[in-house]
Amino acid sequence: MDLAFLADCFLRIVPGIPMTLxxxxxxxxxxxxxxxxxxxxxxxxxxxxxxxxxxxxxxxxGTPLAIQMFLIYFGLAQFEVVRTSVLWPYLREPFxxxxxxxxxxxxxxxxEIVRGGLLAVPCGEVEAARACGMSxxxxxxxxxxxIALRRALPGYGNEIILxxxxxxxxxxxxxxxxxxxxxxxxxxxxxxxxxFAVAAAIYLAINFAIARAVAALEWWxxxxxxxxxxxxxxxxxxx
Amino acid sequence: xIARLGGALLAAVLALGAAxxxxxxxxxxxxxxxxxxxxxNFTGPGxxxxxxxIDLANDLCRRMNARCTIVAxxxxxxxxxxxxxxxxxxxxxxxxxxxxxxxxxFSRPYAAGPHAFAVMPNSPLRAMPGxxxxxxxxxxxxxxxxxxxxxxxxxxxxxxxxxxxxxNSAFLTQYFGDAGATxxxxxxxxxxxxxxxxxxxxxxxxxVTAITATAEKPEFRGLAPAGPLMSGxxxxxxxxxxxxxxxxxxxxxxxxxxxxALKDGTISRLSEKWFxxxxxxxx
Numbered sequence: 468m469d470l471a472f473l474a475d476c477f478l479r480i481v482p483g484i485p486m487t488l489x490x491x492x493x494x495x496x497x498x499x500x501x502x503x504x505x506x507x508x509x510x511x512x513x514x515x516x517x518x519x520x521x522x523x524x525x526x527x528x529g530t531p532l533a534i535q536m537f538l539i540y541f542g543l544a545q546f547e548v549v550r551t552s553v554l555w556p557y558l559r560e561p562f563x564x565x566x567x568x569x570x571x572x573x574x575x576x577x578x579e580i581v582r583g584g585l586l587a588v589p590c591g592e593v594e595a596a597r598a599c600g601m602s603x604x605x606x607x608x609x610x611x612x613x614i615a616l617r618r619a620l621p622g623y624g625n626e627i628i629l630x631x632x633x634x635x636x637x638x639x640x641x642x643x644x645x646x647x648x649x650x651x652x653x654x655x656x657x658x659x660x661x662x663f664a665v666a667a668a669i670y671l672a673i674n675f676a677i678a679r680a681v682a683a684l685e686w687w688x689x690x691x692x693x694x695x696x697x698x699x700x701x702x703x704x705x706x
Numbered sequence: 707x708i709a710r711l712g713g714a715l716l717a718a719v720l721a722l723g724a725a726x727x728x729x730x731x732x733x734x735x736x737x738x739x740x741x742x743x744x745x746x747n748f749t750g751p752g753x754x755x756x757x758x759x760i761d762l763a764n765d766l767c768r769r770m771n772a773r774c775t776i777v778a779x780x781x782x783x784x785x786x787x788x789x790x791x792x793x794x795x796x797x798x799x800x801x802x803x804x805x806x807x808x809x810x811x812f813s814r815p816y817a818a819g820p821h822a823f824a825v826m827p828n829s830p831l832r833a834m835p836g837x838x839x840x841x842x843x844x845x846x847x848x849x850x851x852x853x854x855x856x857x858x859x860x861x862x863x864x865x866x867x868x869x870x871x872x873x874n875s876a877f878l879t880q881y882f883g884d885a886g887a888t889x890x891x892x893x894x895x896x897x898x899x900x901x902x903x904x905x906x907x908x909x910x911x912x913x914v915t916a917i918t919a920t921a922e923k924p925e926f927r928g929l930a931p932a933g934p935l936m937s938g939x940x941x942x943x944x945x946x947x948x949x950x951x952x953x954x955x956x957x958x959x960x961x962x963x964x965x966x967a968l969k970d971g972t973i974s975r976l977s978e979k980w981f982x983x984x985x986x987x988x989x
Contacts (some may be wrong), residue, residue, distance in 0.1 A: 541897065544904035559906050561890075641867075641890045641897075651891070654782045654871030657789060657809045 469661065476652055476665040484669065486644040490562075490646040494569035495627055501570065502577030511580050520578065527575035533636050535572060540564040540640040565637040572631050580626060584619030585611065617688050625679035628674045635670075645669050725938050727878040731863060733772040735956070736793035737763050741778035742894045745919040745980040746799040749778065758980035759797040762816060765972055766947075769963035782871055782893060785810060794956060795949055799913065801942025810952045813960040815944025815974055820935035823857075823866075823872055823909045824904060824917040827928030831860060831909055836934035843939025850934060854881050857933055864908035869897030873942040874901040880940055899926060909975045915981045944987050 478551075508520035527535065543549045543558055555562040588611050596610040638647025651665035653659050739747040739759055747757040755776055767774035779787050781798065788796055788810060802812045820840060825831045836853040843850060863886060868875045870891035878889050891909065892898040899920045901907045910917075914931055921929040947960045967973050973986045 541900050542901070544906065550905060559904075561906075639893065641892055643891075650782055651870060653786065655805065657785045659786050672809075 472656075472658065473661055473665060476649070476662050477669075479652055480645055480648045480662075480669060483643055483645040483648040484673075486642060487631070487634050487673070488635070488648065490565060490569060490637055490642075490644065491627070491631050491659035494566050494573055494634075495630050497566075498570040498573035498630075501574035502581050505574060506585060509578065510585060523571075524575045524578060532571050532572050532633055534566060536565060536568040536636055536640055537665055544661055556688035561637075561642050562579050563642040565640055565642055569630060569633060569637075572633070573626060576626055576629075577623065580619050580622040581615070583622065584615035584617075587618040588614045602663075608679050613688070617685070620681065620688065624678065624685075625645075627677055627681070631673055631677065632670060718823050731771075733770065733956075733959070734766065735770070735774045735795060737774055737776045737797050738779040738784055738793040739763075739776055739796070740781045740784065740798040742781070742896055743799050743916065744896075745753055745915065747797070755848060758817075758976055759799065761976050761980070762967070762973065763797050765967055765976070766960065766963040769966055770959045772959070780893070781869065785948065788950060791950075793945050794953065795960070797947055799916075799945055800948050803873055803876070803940070805876075806948070811949045811953070811957055811958055813947035813949065814964055815946045815987045816964045817968070817977065817985045818937065818944040818987040819913055819981070820937045821877065821911065821913050821941050822917065822935045823911050823929035823933045824902070824921075824929055825909050825932045826871075826905075827930070829908065829932070831864075831932055832930075834860060834933035837932055840935040840937075842937055842944050843941055844943075845938070847939060849902065850936065851881070853877045853934055858882065859863055859884040861909070862938045863891055864888070865906065867907040867910040868900055869893070869895050869898065869912070873940060874913070877936075877940050878911055895920075899929075910920075915965045915983075915985065918981070 474634040479536060503586075505520045505523060511517060539558070540561060550556065552558075592610055592614060593606065594703050596606050601609060634644055637647035638650060645666050649662040652662040656662070708774055739755060739757075741747055741755050743757075745757050747755060747759045750756040754919045755778060760776060763774060763776055776797075777793055779793070779798075782798055784798055784800075787793060796810075799817075800806070800812075802815065806812070823831070823834065835856040836850075839853075841850040841853075849953065861882060865888040866878065866882070867890050868878050870893060873890075876892055880891070890898075890901075892901070895910075895912055895916050898907060898910045898912070902910050903926050909932070914935060917929060917931055920926045947964075949957050949960065966971075974984045977984050977986055
């Protein structure tokens with residue numbers, strides 16, 4: 468194993484980390500807002516809201532992300548209407564196309580996770596809250612949201628990690644991120660193992676941090692599941 | 707009786723096998739090409755590989771008395787695939803460069819064409835300095851660099867597309883890395899063609915043969931070289947067959963076949979057919 472070359476690979480791939488993180492952070496945060504919106508539409512009981520949401524999930528969950536990215540970047544640019552539209556300044560840029568594909572994709576998966584979390588709230592808890600006189604937003608804020616959040620968090624943690632890995636597809640639309648830089652090293656040095664091993668280690672480090680953060684959030688949100696702290700020894704008995 | 711019949715059958719089979727000594731000696735050669743670099747090599751409407759290099763490979767294989775299979779392989783993994791033994795030769799518009807010679811070997815060149823910037827018809831870059839002139843980076847570098855330095859300020863703030871890991875991308879990095887332009891690297895030339903037609907790119911940098919072929923398609927009408935036509939130096943010493951360093955006899959076979967195909971005009975004829983111009987190396 469050539470340590471000097473590994474170090475060189477690392478230094479050449481590091482400049483791609485901000486792009487990987489920016490794509491993840493932006494698409495996950497905006498995607499979460501969309502996911503909540505889609506979940507609300509699904510649970511609204513209104514067919515006109517329910518079906519568009521179902522269609523979005525069907526399309527974005529049912530097709531490969533790589534194809535979505537190609538369709539948005541190379542496909543849409545084919546149409547004169549798109550190239551003269553107000554959206555073109557954004558669709559012209561590979562960053563916004565990659566962001567769009569990642570965001571719409573995670574919104575589809577995320578909406579199912581959020582919907583699952585909301586449906587997992589026990590009826591008894593809601594009934595008890597109603598009996599106490601809570602309703603509407605108060606009921607949602609105090610009872611439904613905290614329970615749904617705890618239920619959805621492990622699944623959503625998975626989704627964030629999947630998104631970090633999905634950003635590796637952004638090099639297909641010319642963005643310079645971790646995988647793209649590793650591929651570029653390979654195509655000039657022809658050493659596949661070292662470059663991809665370094666890229667893999669970088670993803671591993673990012674995802675380790677995310678997994679720990681999600682676990683910490685879960686722990687913080689679930690005080691009722693932790694055992695009571697051991698009682699302080701009663702010093703009076705020592706006398 | 708049965709034993710005799712069996713014996714006769716066996717003898718016949720053996721005789722059949724022995725009757726074709728050429729088949730027994732025929733060399734098996736697996737050739738990788740990109741299949742996305744028209745008109746050098748591309749995937750035709752029916753999914754089959756076509757182009758200058760496909761015709762040439764078949765001709766060279768006949769001359770070498772080899773049984774060849776041609777496979778498509780993405781450009782960015784084409785050299786690792788060769789060294790890993792997944793195929794025996796590369797014919798993919800690949801130029802001889804010092805960097806590649808560190809890892810693989812090359813046959814003698816079978817083609818040598820210039821490289822240039824290309825822009826769409828309405829582009830303000832249409833009349834760049836040096837347009838219509840031809841330079842060799844090997845012998846006229848000083849003269850050429852003077853022209854490139856006039857081009858540099860014109861490219862400031864613009865976006866240029868180039869295929870990744872090519873002599874073209876190496877050229878841009880070396881001579882225009884400090885021009886204040888965004889250099890966007892694509893996996894295939896087809897992708898940067900799409901982006902210059904969509905208006906995402908102000909210019910591309912590619913082989914003139916590829917630019918000319920692209921400009922023949924209706925959606926890219928008017929795409930044309932701008933600025934000087936360049937070859938040699940960092941742009942490579944000609945297009946050749948890429949081979950593993952250990953396969954010296956395969957290199958000798960390819961060298962002899964290319965030599966013969968150059969001498970009898972086959973390469974010039976195929977070049978005229980696919981490029982409408984003769985890019986057979988003159989040396």
